[in-house]
Amino acid sequence: MPDISVKPTAARWWLRLGIALTGLSAVAVMATPSVADGPKPPPDGARAQFAYVGNLIGGTISVIDTATNTVTTTLNTGSTDAVAATPDGARLYTTSLVSDLVRVIDTATNTVLTTVPVGDAPEGVAITPDGDRAYVTNSRDNNVSVIDTATNTVTTTIGVGGLPIGVAITPDGTRAYVANVGGGVSVIDIATNTVTTTIPISAADAPFGVAIKPDGTRAYVANVGSDSVSVVDTATNTVLTTVGVGDRPQNVAFTPNGARAYVTNQNSDNVSVIDTTTNTVLTTIAAGDGPFGVAITPNGARAYVTNENSDNVSVVDTATNTVLTTVGVGNGPRGVAIVSPPSSGPKGKVVSKKPVNVYEEPTRKSEVTGSLSPKQVVTIECKANEKDDDRALGGGDDGIWYRLAEEPRGWVESKYVKVLDHVRVPSCPDQTA
Structure with a gap:
């Protein structure tokens, strides 16, 4: 020995x-x-x-x-x-x-x-x-x-x-x-x-x-x-x-x-x-x-x-x-x-009514790498102020970008989802897109 x-x-x-x-x-x-x-x-x-x-x-x-x-x-x-x-x-x-x-x-x-x-x-x-x-x-x-x-x-x-x-x-x-x-x-x-x-x-x-x-x-x-x-x-x-x-x-x-x-x-x-x-x-x-x-x-x-x-x-x-x-x-x-512990802030969900495109990154919108099925749940983190949301990657009149997180857990690296017609409210309940 x-x-x-x-x-x-x-x-x-x-x-x-x-x-x-x-x-x-x-x-x-x-x-x-x-x-x-x-x-x-x-x-x-x-x-x-x-x-x-x-x-x-x-x-x-x-x-x-x-x-x-x-x-x-x-x-x-x-x-x-x-x-x-x-x-x-x-x-x-x-x-x-x-x-x-x-x-x-x-x-x-x-x-x-x-x-x-x-x-x-x-x-x-x-x-x-x-x-x-x-x-x-x-x-x-x-x-x-x-x-x-x-x-x-x-x-x-x-x-x-x-x-x-x-x-x-x-x-x-x-x-x-x-x-x-x-x-x-x-x-x-x-x-x-x-x-x-x-x-x-x-x-x-x-x-x-x-x-x-x-x-x-x-x-x-x-x-x-x-x-x-x-x-x-x-x-x-x-x-x-x-x-x-x-x-x-x-x-x-x-x-x-x-x-x-x-x-x-x-x-x-x-x-x-x-x-x-x-x-x-x-x-x-x-x-x-x-x-x-x-x-x-x-x-x-x-x-x-x-x-x-x-x-x-x-x-x-x-x-x-x-x-x-x-x-x-x-x-x-x-x-x-x-x-990296999850934020203790309130959470919400986005449920898509139709397929939602998944892109490699927000600035390359032409490169579709996949899609979410209708009604597939994407977990997002919600806060009262959009600026404070560390998952929000910017957006405009046509939607907000979020990193894609599969339910119930786990990050999909370098994949982003654009949630169309998402309406953000201070209380951040579950939303539909």
């Missing part, structure tokens, strides 16, 4: 929590899902963005406003490890490996809606691109719980390898990749919820965190035992190459264009930046003490790195690969996700 010990401070935390596992005394950790997994949220600026940070020891979630890099809210949730948001940003799913449950948080109000009992020592969590299901790794049970997000109940449990930690889902929503510290990466067919293959990465490597490249062609697996990242071809589920990184790599996140992968190295206190074309390390960024989780903003401009031992978050400028600032958070920060 490789030496995969952590720094003394982190080790003491685990012993106090009673999470030490035979032969793997301090490896019960999770992979933070990248914002690059699945569909991208609305473009930066459309809605306020926050970094939600799970604090394992502090029993809280710190909410960082990414515009000011200050903590605006602290949620007293109980011990929190992994965090993952639904594609619409409305819900946050967080794991508690101490309590063996998943908490579901309403991001508009920052309150816990419900808890979902899962297996023993849940660590990682990832949500399907359609937002319908959450996949949770249960490290002591060697399985994955599948949660129906409509009912927030576990619908099935899938056996995987030994000590599953990281989990990531392909952008097309067809497969989930689970990193097992005991050896191998399990590939789950989401349609059938069965393991179709196991990618042979050894127990000596101790595969730990996993992320999927935005185009879905590669899975990058952080190997805590061999200080490396395995690059997996998702078409063949074979390892193409291995990239050496820092000491005890934990998690991986991609820039939205997939050009670079950011890898947290917990024992060397830094972040390796991998060029995904050449699969070489471009540079190494000094972080805080014990960097663990990493998430990148949808525009790719910033990376947020949780430092587990120094109780803070390093904010990295990805253009210069330097730390811009450090934000203090709770005790033992681990998981991090970038979230």
